[in-house]
Amino acid sequence: MTATTSDATTRRDFLYVATGAMGAVGAAAAAWPFIDQMNPSTAALALGTTEIDLAAIQPGQQVIYTWRGQPLFVRRRTPAEIASAKAVDVSTLPDPLARNANLPDNTPATDADRATKPEWLIVKGVCTHLGCTPTVSTPTAPEGEYGGWLCHCHGSAYDTAGRIRKGPAPENLAVPPYTFLSDTRVKVG
Amino acid sequence: MSGPSTYIPKSGLEKWIDQRLPLPRLMHDTMQTFPTPRNLNIWYTFGGILTFCLGVQIITGIVLAMHYVANAGLAFDSVEKIMRDVNYGWLIRYIHANGASMFFLAVYIHMFRGLYYGSYKAPRELIWILGVLIYLLMMATAFFGYVLPWGQMSFWGATVITNLFSAIPVIGQHIATWLWGDFAVGDATLNRFFSLHYLLPFIIAAVVGLHIWALHVPGNNNPLGIDVKSPQDTLPFHPYYTVKDAFYLCLYVILFAAFVFYSPDFFGNPDNYQPANPLVTPPDIVPEWYLLPYYAMLRSVPNKLLGVLVMGLALVTLVLLPWLDTSRVRSLRFRPVMKQFFWVFAVDCVLLGYCGSQSVEAVAFGIPLVIVARLGTVYYLAYFWVLMPIIGLIETPKKLPASIAQSVLGDKAVAAAE
Numbered sequence A: 001m002t003a004t005t006s007d008a009t010t011r012r013d014f015l016y017v018a019t020g021a022m023g024a025v026g027a028a029a030a031a032w033p034f035i036d037q038m039n040p041s042t043a044a045l046a047l048g049t050t051e052i053d054l055a056a057i058q059p060g061q062q063v064i065y066t067w068r069g070q071p072l073f074v075r076r077r078t079p080a081e082i083a084s085a086k087a088v089d090v091s092t093l094p095d096p097l098a099r100n101a102n103l104p105d106n107t108p109a110t111d112a113d114r115a116t117k118p119e120w121l122i123v124k125g126v127c128t129h130l131g132c133t134p135t136v137s138t139p140t141a142p143e144g145e146y147g148g149w150l151c152h153c154h155g156s157a158y159d160t161a162g163r164i165r166k167g168p169a170p171e172n173l174a175v176p177p178y179t180f181l182s183d184t185r186v187k188v189g
Numbered sequence B: 001m002s003g004p005s006t007y008i009p010k011s012g013l014e015k016w017i018d019q020r021l022p023l024p025r026l027m028h029d030t031m032q033t034f035p036t037p038r039n040l041n042i043w044y045t046f047g048g049i050l051t052f053c054l055g056v057q058i059i060t061g062i063v064l065a066m067h068y069v070a071n072a073g074l075a076f077d078s079v080e081k082i083m084r085d086v087n088y089g090w091l092i093r094y095i096h097a098n099g100a101s102m103f104f105l106a107v108y109i110h111m112f113r114g115l116y117y118g119s120y121k122a123p124r125e126l127i128w129i130l131g132v133l134i135y136l137l138m139m140a141t142a143f144f145g146y147v148l149p150w151g152q153m154s155f156w157g158a159t160v161i162t163n164l165f166s167a168i169p170v171i172g173q174h175i176a177t178w179l180w181g182d183f184a185v186g187d188a189t190l191n192r193f194f195s196l197h198y199l200l201p202f203i204i205a206a207v208v209g210l211h212i213w214a215l216h217v218p219g220n221n222n223p224l225g226i227d228v229k230s231p232q233d234t235l236p237f238h239p240y241y242t243v244k245d246a247f248y249l250c251l252y253v254i255l256f257a258a259f260v261f262y263s264p265d266f267f268g269n270p271d272n273y274q275p276a277n278p279l280v281t282p283p284d285i286v287p288e289w290y291l292l293p294y295y296a297m298l299r300s301v302p303n304k305l306l307g308v309l310v311m312g313l314a315l316v317t318l319v320l321l322p323w324l325d326t327s328r329v330r331s332l333r334f335r336p337v338m339k340q341f342f343w344v345f346a347v348d349c350v351l352l353g354y355c356g357s358q359s360v361e362a363v364a365f366g367i368p369l370v371i372v373a374r375l376g377t378v379y380y381l382a383y384f385w386v387l388m389p390i391i392g393l394i395e396t397p398k399k400l401p402a403s404i405a406q407s408v409l410g411d412k413a414v415a416a417a418e
Helices: A011-036 A079-086 B012-020 B023-031 B042-065 B075-084 B089-116 B125-147 B152-167 B172-180 B187-215 B237-262 B289-300 B304-324 B336-357 B369-394 B404-417
Strands: A050-053 A062-067 A070-076 A120-124 A147-151 A156-159 A164-166 A178-180 A185-188 B035-037 B234-236
Touching: A050 A062, A120 A185, B012 B023, B023 B237, B035 B237, B042 B089, B042 B187, B042 B237, B075 B089, B089 B125, B089 B237, B089 B289, B089 B336, B125 B152, B125 B187, B125 B289, B125 B304, B152 B172, B152 B187, B152 B304, B172 B187, B234 B237, B289 B304, B289 B336, B289 B369, B304 B369, B336 B369
Parallel strands: none
Antiparallel strands: A050 A185, A062 A070, A070 A120, A147 A156, A156 A164, A178 A185, B035 B234
């Protein structure tokens, strides 16, 4: 038997690498269903829509609805609350973006872009820090220093446009997609 | 597991088994004749207590799973059914719920013991790291378990903890959604948490096996932190330490029973006796007591991502501990400077726990607790990253005893034995 030593790539080397690579691809392909099964199912993905009758909501009042399993704040703002939100210089805000699903992503967080109809502020009731439901502020029972909401979990304070002003939350309260069907009916989702 | 085996089969049957599966030999060498330092004190009995705690949680947990229903609409009622209708259900559930707290109490004592006597130092780094892994798995298991009763604290605790992942840039929200199986914590989340809560204890048991295996290579550290030098320094594990462990286990079980029978909701939160409500967050979300120091760290940082990173760093630091300590002396008994910082560290952990238990705006003695928590977090990290490396280099340790036997028995006894 003659031993041949060679640095050249052999047919066997190629087969090793090719088999190993195919095995890795196969293992990843087999793992994917077990990872993806954790993601929301088609039933959960089906976007829910909620229609809300605004007629019963009084100025200065907030009503909490459910949208896609999460709380939704619908707040009928008083002229004073709108004025205080408009008086804020957007460049001083911790989060200068509107976070309004009805507008482009880079829209600034002016009050007009947070609430297209100034009287009606519609935001998800989910603190952008760790997901608690913030408590609404009223003139008689203030929550936080900015007249909007205070999240008691970790102390994030929002103003009357639902914009983050103080505390650990990184973003303004999210404005969901919605359309006004009439002056007193709005469809969210 | 290490060193020559001293097992001699006594009968033909034992010999037959030994040649095929040397399990009796393993038990003999690790639990009977295993040479153990003769000076182990009460703080070394917690390994046995922890093994007991794991067993109790697994047995009571398997029983509870026979009656529990992992469904968002039925979970809360099924737990109430266990409490009221199932024979001895109240007892088994209270043992399981308080068992988690007793498990963590023991693990904290066990960890501080290791920290004080330098049990994480060479050649025991892997024992320590496996221990940290067990601790992390325990926290995950306890978190999943706390969600299962589907009360207000269960639901909102799950919301806050899973939202920690949303702090990760770009992919964070996708990870949170993937964990939930929905756009918020819900039925899908509850089901998977139940599945994982059942799985993880068995993973813990496997890692405990590795932890004990790694322990049996160098053998136990001891309160003097010096190596075993001669057979005089040791005693056989049985009966000396089996009896000592059993005695202190009995005392621990008395404490355990006192909570189960006289104050079963001592560690609980009244809000968790309200069914989960996704629309109303309780005024104060407080995790279980054993997670409070980390919760205080999370809240003390006024930035979401940084808060999560600081909390993660506090845990990762524990893994790196063996390389952060530069001192060649293991036991703090012989390190007069570090010993004082150790006790400050112990108080700091309790103080952080207190801060975590109070509301965010709480003030004590005119000082906002968030400031106290910030200082506490700084000290926690500085203890490992600044004090440990520097003091280990500049401190002059006290003189170490010549041997364990000499320290315990005195010079004369050692001479007489020789």
